[in-house]
Amino acid sequence: MSFENNDKAAGYWRENLRLVLSLLAIWAAVSFGCGILLVDVLNEITFMGFKLGFWFAQQGAMYVFVALIFVYVAKANALDKKYNVQED
């Protein structure tokens, strides 16, 4: 066991899950949400020459995906340090 005690281990996992779930909520919102379920509503709005829903489905969602992973990397690495479970 690399954690100081079981509470710490549970705390680390809880924070990790919260991080992952909140990023996945954004992931689902831009793709399944804006790109598919809400596409007709958003298509009423014009954005840089695109219908907005169409833009999310063919451009926007992908940009957000890339950003999400790098946010995760930064936050997960910080979380490891906080609980002192990073690699040497």
Added chain:
Amino acid sequence: MDVQTLTYLIVGATFALYIGIAIWSRAGSTKEFYVAGGGVHPVMNGMATAADWMSAASFISLAGIVSFVGYDGSVYLMGWTGGYVLLALCMAPYLRKFGKFTVPDFIGDRYYSQTARTVAVICAIFICFTYIAGQMRGVGVVFSRFLEVEVETGVYIGMAVVFFYAVLGGMKGITYTQVAQYCVLIFAFMVPAIFISVMMTGHILPQIGFGAELIDAAGNGTGVYLLDKLDGLSAELGFSQYTEGSKDMIDVFFITGALMFGTAGLPHVIVRFFTVPKVKDARVSAGWALVFIAIMYTTVPALSAFSRVNMIETINGPDSTGVPYETAPTWIKNWEKTGLIKWEDKNNDGNIFYTSGEKNEMNIDRDIMVLATPEIASLPAWVIALVAAGGLAAALSTSAGLLLVISTSVSHDLLKKNLMPDISDQKELMYARIAAALGVVMAGYFGINPPGFVAAVVAIAFGLAAASLFPAIIMGIFSKTMNKEGAIAGMVIGLLSTASYIAYFKFINPAANSSDNWFLGISPEGFGMVGMFINFGVAFAVSKVTTKIPDEIVAMVESIRFPKGAGEAHDH
């Protein structure tokens, strides 16, 4: 120099480069290959993963499909990028901490069961074979056009090249070869896209030109936006609106899901993250891979829209009634030789004409769009040659990665760890080669008798991955109570339900393959997501009524959840 000579030159030069790299990096031991990431920087690993990932289907077929179906093509764009978020957040770091080499290794150990390992191997082999089946068609299309032969002959040539490449180059130099292949394929993809974007909209970035105003030959704005023009043309010719598509929302939703979850369950992609030096690197590698993939995937829909407008305008002419066949652009005649464009003069007016429904005279295979685009837009000959080299780079890098997984799955996971534990190293290697050869032959068969368009065949592999391996891996990491009985039942029923749904509508009763007969209106391509829910449901139900998992497995699950103490990446 003509296109054909230039194609030989550029394709020849890139092949020489790949083989050179393979020989140069071959010096290393076999072990060095299995932990390929050992000394590889995460950016390089990301680039190699992207090359491994972007297959002939992505390169050749994807823009063509999006071009023909408009908004509906978004399922592939979001599906094949969104899965990387799942990989990075939910799988890569934990599987790296686990520290073995293959997916069946993880499933076998986590579910403390030889049966679970066997089921996982079967799933992995099944998925890889389906996936590689989609590749050879793409190679065939490239060769058929540039050697001016029928597409079947192109497939035979492609089979020979891929087999030779996989055997001669070996798998050892694969990471650096794939880095080179990524560079070739992305350059080959971006050059024509940028050319066309500048010609049609004056914007260098296709991603911006996609939403911009069209310009005329003199470079003045016409006041018409590209996408409005496309919607107008589609309406005029009786197609569904380009920006709205024709699939039902529920089907779009489920296909996107199946592709995303499938991406996160594909053995040849997951393997990449087992072998990087650190857990930290596994996380960031997935990010870089997605950056390199997104460069191409955000360009694809732009290129699709440009080439759609171009294609319709060159065939139908300025007054939308068709142009005489004699004066038709040469690309049409060039592609007719491959059998991938067919013209039938239905009203005997000597004009070629493209529209929807009965009056359409042009039968155009979607798979040619990317390769034909530089010709349609009259780009210089070297650009056309470059695109051919890019298409081959995409097909080779993916085929090599898949053949590796197929041969290790068969020889290592299935034979050595399962059926014949006493097998000698030479025998193991022999079986690995036989498996690779079998993979090439199967791929060739489906290349000649394609059950659909390239990207559609590949989509089936994702459905199977989503329904079988993805849930087993996720539960292995995030549940401390999931036992072997649950996982095995979930994988078996998930795989079987999805495979039979697909087989029924694609092979047994294709006549019934329409949304009226589908379960909730979900097409076979999207059923993998349903299969995934079935897998999760069955697994939890079965695990509730069967034995508890051993304490040492609970301890193992706890230990993969944080990075500290991750050892070197392991050999077999």
